[in-house]
Amino acid sequence: MKKMFIAIVTLAMAGTASAALPQLNYQCPGQVQMHSDEGGAVYINGKEAKLKKYSDDFYEAKGAGVTLSISKTGQQYDVSYTSKKGSGICQPSAGASGKSAGAVAKSAPASKASPAETACLKAVSGKTKVPLTQLKVTEVLDSEAGVGVTIQVPGAEAPWSCLSDKKGHVQGAAYTGNE
Incomplete structure (x- = not known):
């Protein structure tokens, strides 16, 4: 034990030493959902996306015909999306709480x-x-x-x-x- x-x-x-993104859950217009595991994978509509880190404060995730831009501003994360159907700003999923906006205990x-x-x-x-x-x-x-x-x-x-x-x-x- x-x-x-x-x-x-x-x-x-x-995991803490190499952690990148925290656990995040966002809902985007057009029924696009984003989830990230603590320091790990990013999922778009339940499918793992390709994550590219540009800096400690900016990431881009691509998958399911969608590109997500994930940026850290202070203690909060802002997520926007672009797809063939349009683009927009994503919002933290209902019940979001924790250290940063968008962090959700599941x-x-x-x-x-x-x-x-x-x-x-x-x-x-x-x-x-x-x-x-x-x-x-x-x-x-x-x-x-x-x-x-x-x-x-x-x-x-x-x-x-x-x-x-x-x-x-x-x-x-x-x-x-x-x-």
């Missing part, structure tokens, strides 16, 4: 959740016997070693930590508090 916790903490530190099951998040939610649900709909992903850290997912379980004093690869193969899930 301690080895697993140390591995997850190391993964978290590695509740399960999330249709836009990455395979790692979905697999970790299922693993924690299986170990705790708490339904998926009551679990909440509070943090996702992506690194070369895998994806670290932190999950809040109702009634638990501390969160659960899960380690998975990007394809959703869970390597372990453990309670971070005292049992």
Whole structure:
């Protein structure tokens, strides 16, 4: 258990050091949805987009016939889109909260959740016997070693930590508090 916790903490530190974009959820006109995983992939309408970093404050994501411009201004992210159907400004999805505008804590099951998040939610649900709909992903850290997912379980004093690869193969899930 301690080895697993140390591995997850190391993964978290590695993910934080190389983190680019935070977890963001935006809705754009024309039924265009954007989601980014903490420091990882960007999804347009549920499909992974190609992400290009121009600077620490400006990114461009392309996919599904859409180009998203993602810029950081202070603690907030601004997202705009361009497609064959037009262009416009995107808004943070309903319920956005957190450190920066657009950062969203996702509740399960999330249709836009990455395979790692979905697999970790299922693993924690299986170990705790708490339904998926009551679990909440509070943090996702992506690194070369895998994806670290932190999950809040109702009634638990501390969160659960899960380690998975990007394809959703869970390597372990453990309670971070005292049992």
